[in-house]
Amino acid sequence: MEQTWRWFGPDEVIQLNHIRQTGATGIVTALHHIPYGVVWSVEEIQKRKRMIEADASLGLRWSVVESLPIHESIKIGEGDLAPLFDNYRQSLRNLAECGIKTVCYNFMPVLDWTRTDLAAPVPGGGRALRFNAHEHAAFDCFMLERPGAEDEYAPELLARARAWFDRATEADKRTLLANIMAGLPGAFDRYDIPGLRRMLDRYKGMTREALRERLARFLREVIPTAEEVGIRMCVHPDDPPRPMFGLPRIVSNEDDLAFLVGAVESEANGITFCTGSLGAGRTNDVPALAKRFASKIAFVHLRNVAKEEDGSFQEAEHLGGDVDMVSVVTTLLEEQKRRRDAGDPRWRLPFRPDHGHELLDDVGKATHPGYPAIGRLRGLAEIRGVMTAVAAIKGLPV
Structure with a gap:
């Protein structure tokens, strides 16, 4: 190959x-x-x-x-x-x-x-990309506030998402948004929360x-x-x-x-x-x-x-x-x-x-x-x- x-x-x-x-x-x-x-x-x-x-x-x-x-x-x-x-x-x-x-x-x-985490620790001090389901749910339900989103997650996962959001600082939330946007490594556009909402509305x-x-x-x-x-x-x-x-x-x-x-x-x-x-x-x-x-x-x-x-x-x-x-x-x-x-x-x-x-x-x-x-x-x-x-x-x- x-x-x-x-x-x-x-x-x-x-x-x-x-x-x-x-x-x-x-x-x-x-x-x-x-x-x-x-x-x-x-x-x-x-x-x-x-x-x-x-x-x-x-x-x-x-x-x-x-x-x-x-x-x-x-x-x-x-x-x-x-x-x-x-x-x-x-x-x-x-x-x-x-x-x-x-x-x-x-x-x-x-x-x-x-991904929700771009620097998850691995043994010996390295870092890996990671997708945390509860952080994704927190972003979707409580930061993006997408209508109907909470109905799409299992109760236990939603509870963990709420707990993360309640203790998250503004810096934590900014980092999560940046991490999710980082999945567009060669993209011409990036989105903030309002911009992402507008983009999602086009797919309504x-x-x-x-x-x-x-x-x-x-x-x-x-x-x-x-x-x-x-x-x-x-x-x-x-x-x-x-x-x-x-x-x-x-x-x-x-x-x-x-x-x-x-x-x-x-x-x-x-x-x-x-x-x-x-x-x-x-x-x-x-x-x-x-x-x-x-x-x-x-x-x-x-x-x-x-x-x-x-x-x-x-x-x-x-x-x-x-x-x-x-x-x-x-x-x-x-x-x-x-x-x-x-x-x-x-x-x-x-x-x-x-x-x-x-x-x-x-x-x-x-x-x-x-x-x-x-x-x-x-x-x-x-x-x-x-x-x-x-x-x-x-x-x-x-």
Whole structure:
């Protein structure tokens, strides 16, 4: 599998020469400075590509776009969407012209990944991302004050949420809001409480079925263009895979993935297989999902989570937690062999180590939450070891 690394661009603390030291050669990045819905021009794409390839001795290439964002109006289905679809299609054409053929995106309404604690302690002094169910409920019910929210939580969890809110200082509340907003690491917009309420109001009455139809329409609009120019689109699962703040989530489980790949039958309509996002779902059998949808996987995020009974979870070590990483990696390597044997010139799957712990010198550095250097380096090294061992035992191509 192609070892890749997410890079947020030239202003990030972790630079390209650091990435090469991890062993990764593929860069996963996006043009975060361009507002949602605006065309990514060939000039802007080439500018980023030249940055990545400037030092030929590093041997780096722009392997995956993560993400080419979908404008919120498309998800809501409001207004004249034709210009937004036209712009998205043109961005795909421009990326293909520049030789970038794998595009990750998500269809999560309003918010991307959501955590309530960005510095949960791990043994030895490191820090991890964490989702505390009672803090999420406290934010939803008592800070956001979403109508009807209290009816959606179990009484015991709601009581813990109320207790947290009653003892929370104003600084605690500001930190919780900031932590939830941090899940938009490359987003163009951020929300305060009034802004988030206004955004949620735009989705008022949105059902799961209606949001699914918005996704299906998006796929019908853009997949033919992706197919035409040789791009593989790959949706990222919801994180966490559950309704958030009254909004439906529709890329959360086996049924959702089956709906997605069936909405438009095409090699260009694929999946970003994220073991952590899917792993946070209590009923998701992640190794089984990898087997069922192996042929539709175009990009892979490998990370792990440890779940708790109340719905809380924490980012675990890459080979720890609840997901059987060895089983998943074995399935991916077997799928690679199938593709190679079938003559697919793009048979090697790009993967990246997702969300790492802050360890050693990373603690306190101004990296994006979940994206420190050392924690991800550890994860990449562990996964590389699993890949090498499985490939050697089973005679599979790495």
